[in-house]
Amino acid sequence: MKIIADANIPFVSECFSSIGQVGTVAGRQITPEVIADADVLLVRSITPVNADLLADSNVRFVATATIGFDHVDIDFLRRNNIGFASAPGSNANSAAEYVIAGLLDVAQRYDLDLEGKSIGIIGAGNVGGRVAKKCAALGMDVLLNDPPLHRQTGDAKYRPLKELFDCDFITLHTPLTFEGPDKTYHLADESFFKSLKERCVFVNASRGDVVDSEALKAAMRSGRLRAVVLDVWEGEPDIDTGLLKMVDIGTPHIAGYSLDGKIAGMIMIYRAACEYFGLEPEFDLKDFLPEPAVPQLKLNPTAGNEQAALLEAVQKVYRIDHDDTKLRHLIDKPAEKQGEYFDSLRKNYPVRREFHNTEVILAGGKSALAEKLAGIGFKTTQSGK
Numbered sequence: 552m553k554i555i556a557d558a559n560i561p562f563v564s565e566c567f568s569s570i571g572q573v574g575t576v577a578g579r580q581i582t583p584e585v586i587a588d589a590d591v592l593l594v595r596s597i598t599p600v601n602a603d604l605l606a607d608s609n610v611r612f613v614a615t616a617t618i619g620f621d622h623v624d625i626d627f628l629r630r631n632n633i634g635f636a637s638a639p640g641s642n643a644n645s646a647a648e649y650v651i652a653g654l655l656d657v658a659q660r661y662d663l664d665l666e667g668k669s670i671g672i673i674g675a676g677n678v679g680g681r682v683a684k685k686c687a688a689l690g691m692d693v694l695l696n697d698p699p700l701h702r703q704t705g706d707a708k709y710r711p712l713k714e715l716f717d718c719d720f721i722t723l724h725t726p727l728t729f730e731g732p733d734k735t736y737h738l739a740d741e742s743f744f745k746s747l748k749e750r751c752v753f754v755n756a757s758r759g760d761v762v763d764s765e766a767l768k769a770a771m772r773s774g775r776l777r778a779v780v781l782d783v784w785e786g787e788p789d790i791d792t793g794l795l796k797m798v799d800i801g802t803p804h805i806a807g808y809s810l811d812g813k814i815a816g817m818i819m820i821y822r823a824a825c826e827y828f829g830l831e832p833e834f835d836l837k838d839f840l841p842e843p844a845v846p847q848l849k850l851n852p853t854a855g856n857e858q859a860a861l862l863e864a865v866q867k868v869y870r871i872d873h874d875d876t877k878l879r880h881l882i883d884k885p886a887e888k889q890g891e892y893f894d895s896l897r898k899n900y901p902v903r904r905e906f907h908n909t910e911v912i913l914a915g916g917k918s919a920l921a922e923k924l925a926g927i928g929f930k931t932t933q934s935g936k
Contacts, residue, residue, distance in 0.1 A: 552828070555586045556593035559898050560616050561813045562839045563593060566821050569833040579788075579894065586610060591824060594622070596804075597787070597894075602627050612827050614820035618642060618677055618807065621727045621758070636823030640677040642812030644905055644928070646756055647681035649806035650722055651927050652871040653780040654686075655862040657752055657799060661777060665858060666690030671715030673738070674725035674757060675700055678807075682722060688926020689861070694718060698733050716746040722754035723761055737763040744770035750777040756806040759783040764791050771797050782806040788893035792882050802874040803896040811905045814839045843908035851914040860920055864911050864929060869903055 552571030556563040557578040564573045576585055578597040583604055586592055592613045594600060600613055601624040612634040615623055620637045628635045658665050670686050672679045675697040683693045694715050701709035715721065725735045739755070739762040747753070753776050755762050764785045770776050780800040784790035787804060795801045818836050825832040848867050852860035877896055884892050906928030913921055913933045921931040 552590045553588060554591040554593065555581065555589040557581065557595045557598060557616075559595055560593060560817050561810065563616075563817055566817060566834050566839070567591075567593070567824070570825060570828065570830050577894075577898070583607060593820060596622050598622060600624060600628075605631070605633070612636075612824055614638075614823060616641070616813070616816035616820050618646075618816075619726050619758070634827045636820050636827070638816035638819040641816035641819055642807030642809065643677035643681050644907075645809035645812035645903075646678045646724075646806040647685055648809070648865075648869065648906055648928060649756055649782065649802075649871065650682050650754060650780075651685050651689075652865050652869050653754055653800055654689075654720065654752075655858070655865055656871055657778045657780065658858060659862055660799065663752075668692070668719040669694060669717070670720040670722065671696065671718035673697075673712070673715065673721065673723050675709065676724065678756070679722075679724035682724060685927045688923055690923070691720075713746070717748050718751065719748065720752045720754070721747060723757045725757050725761055727758035727760055735761050737761070737766075739763060739767065741766040741769065744775060747775060749775060751775070752778045752780075754780040756780075756782040759785045759787055759790075759804075764794050768794055768797060788890035790881075790889070790893060792889065795879065795882060800871060800875045801878050802871065803878050803893050805874060805897060805900055808897070808900050809903045809905045811840065811908070841902075843904045844902070845904070845909050847910045847912065849912045849914070852920060857920045857923060861923060861927070864909075864924060865906070865927075868906055868909055 554567050554571045554573045556573055556575050558575035559578060564575060567573045578595055581598045586608050588609055590609060590611050592610050594615050596617045596619060599622050610633060613628060614636040616638050618639055618641060625635060654665060667690060669692040671694045672683050673696045675683060675695040683695060687693050695709050696712050696715050697709050727736060728734050729736045744766055771779060778799040781798050782802045783804050814836060822832050845867055848864060850860055850864060881889050881892050910930040910932060911924050913931060921933055924931050
């Protein structure tokens with residue numbers, strides 16, 4: 552069995568070699584010629600999988616090691632009896648931790664106390680649901696908007712979009728859809744931004760095209776937005792450098808790029824491929840996850856400064872500001888090299904581990920802080936000293 556895989560899926564060769572011959576290719580270089588004689592195609596979000604790619608191939612099974620699959624033409628696969636799998640939830644915790652890191656960073660920059668602030672979460676699925684729990688643990692007032700989930704469940708916790716417009720923070724976690732009652736393409740348009748509360752903080756870690764970039768820039772110029780955190784961009788990898796210069800935090804579509812999330816996604820599609828072809832899987836998550844770089848962290852927070860302690864703990868594990876700094880080097884690149892640089896940041900992304908790999912030892916028995924740390928994902932121990 553011949554397998555072609557995105558080279559940015561960690562350990563894909565080591566894992567999938569148990570079921571076939573693996574060739575790895577950069578995601579944007581996966582072409583009809585490359586996959587012509589392949590049986591299995593493994594991608595991430597940057598590879599469009601459709602008739603143009605697959606029509607003349609022998610591919611029998613496609614998998615994406617990502618939560619979303621708007622880059623895959625599911626109908627084409629179904630019509631042509633091609634198996635499909637994705638990795639729902641695999642990097643959801645990573646993306647939620649990214650949002651928490653962004654909120655804490657912005658709060659420090661603007662001297663904001665997150666406790667008691669309201670946050671509107673648009674899209675309350677795998678990622679948005681985790682963001683909601685973590686924000687609630689920080690003492691934030693959480694409002695959810697998710698029309699499909701509201702229709703499915705009838706749960707009144709899912710509010711109309713207009714009820715979120717008065718929130719202090721807004722974060723987007725929707726899939727990208729282009730039609731129907733829940734179309735999300737340019738959901739955040741001129742009208743959206745004009746409806747937001749003055750000095751709102753805006754976060755997008757979903758898909759770049761959910762936001763109208765020109766409308767966002769206009770809202771920023773007008774002073775309506777206090778701060779903006781963007782992980783995703785229209786036109787990736789050729790992003791709007793003018794927008795990058797304006798945002799407070801800009802990163803290269805890496806919110807879900809924790810090593811834990813990447814390997815979880817790889818294992819999910821590996822097991823799906825094994826099931827599809829009637830094979831016994833040989834590997835599991837534990838076979839590929841290394842020991843964390845920061846297994847333990849000691850904190851001795853000062854009284855009344857819980858938020859600073861939270862930021863300190865998060866930054867020991869993940870520095871969102873470092874990702875921002877690296878992306879800003881793109882501005883100095885020649886225009887024809889900027890897209891290549893954007894992709895290189897993703898391909899060569901450093902190892903990032905999730906909070907649950909780190910135990911925080913708190914001196915002084917700060918129980919409220921311990922609850923917040925645990926609520927955003929850390930293990931906690933109180934030393935009492």
